[in-house]
Amino acid sequence: MNSLERARLRPVTNLEYGISSLHCWIRVFEAILRISYRLPFKKWTARTPEQKKVKEVTTAQVQRRVFTTMSLGVDQPCPGGSGNSNDGNTARTAFQQPELFSAATGVDVELIRRLHVILQAVRCCLPLCGEKLSAFCSETAELYVRLYSWYPMTPTLHRLLMHSAALVEHCLLPIGMMSEEASEARHRDVRLYRLQRARRDSRLNTMADVFGRLSVFRSSAATPSSAALARQPGGTPDHTAAGHCWLRRRRFWLSR
Numbered sequence: 001m002n003s004l005e006r007a008r009l010r011p012v013t014n015l016e017y018g019i020s021s022l023h024c025w026i027r028v029f030e031a032i033l034r035i036s037y038r039l040p041f042k043k044w045t046a047r048t049p050e051q052k053k054v055k056e057v058t059t060a061q062v063q064r065r066v067f068t069t070m071s072l073g074v075d076q077p078c079p080g081g082s083g084n085s086n087d088g089n090t091a092r093t094a095f096q097q098p099e100l101f102s103a104a105t106g107v108d109v110e111l112i113r114r115l116h117v118i119l120q121a122v123r124c125c126l127p128l129c130g131e132k133l134s135a136f137c138s139e140t141a142e143l144y145v146r147l148y149s150w151y152p153m154t155p156t157l158h159r160l161l162m163h164s165a166a167l168v169e170h171c172l173l174p175i176g177m178m179s180e181e182a183s184e185a186r187h188r189d190v191r192l193y194r195l196q197r198a199r200r201d202s203r204l205n206t207m208a209d210v211f212g213r214l215s216v217f218r219s220s221a222a223t224p225s226s227a228a229l230a231r232q233p234g235g236t237p238d239h240t241a242a243g244h245c246w247l248r249r250r251r252f253w254l255s256r
């Protein structure tokens with residue numbers, strides 16, 4: 001992953017999958033933490049018992065420093081076994097204070113600053129200049145390899161630094177609009193539809209019902225809003241029964 005010349009020569013065939021611009025923040029944040037835990041012995045993996053001991057001690061020190069200087073709990077398991085404390089808010093707060101984050105982890109401040117710029121760029125909903133982004137990413141990749149050649153780039157870092165400019169060129173819309181933010185925002189709906197609005201006799205039927213329900217509401221931007229519906233005579237939107245709400249919308253359109 002750290003051989004930039006070889007990586008540039010390799011053909012890329014999966015640009016259509018885009019980039020998870022929301023989860024990038026967490027993955028890059030975690031990559032910086034992984035590097036900081038290994039800084040004293042500068043090896044990708046701790047093999048000897050001494051290295052393992054050093055890594056354990058450094059991990060505890062870094063976590064304590066990040067907590068005392070930035071009030072962020074990192075790599076702490078969440079109660080109930082639902083992942084760990086590294087979420088989007090933690091990553092964003094850390095990147096917004098590059099000096100403090102660098103002082104707490106020992107990772108180069110310039111690299112953190114540059115990664116923050118690229119992360120913001122791939123979340124941006126305005127058109128980006130592919131050439132400038134490509135140049136900026138290449139410089140950042142070279143800086144990374146110069147400083148941390150002993151730690152191979154994680155797949156997310158590789159995609160971000162080597163392919164984000166190509167992804168920007170490949171997208172018809174600004175790349176920030178391709179973020180998984182919209183699908184993340186509907187997790188609660190998907191859970192509700194799966195549990196209460198879908199057949200459960202087979203997985204295929206469950207998925208078909210959930211997707212059917214999602215596609216009904218996906219068109220809400222093109223149909224009148226609840227407020228507009230409420231203004232219609234006798235049109236009081238019923239949020240509790242999704243099906244009724246949809247029927248009212250349909251009636252509204254048919255009556256026009």
Ligand SMILES: [Zn+2]
Nearest residue numbers: 007158162163
């Ligand atoms: Zn690649």
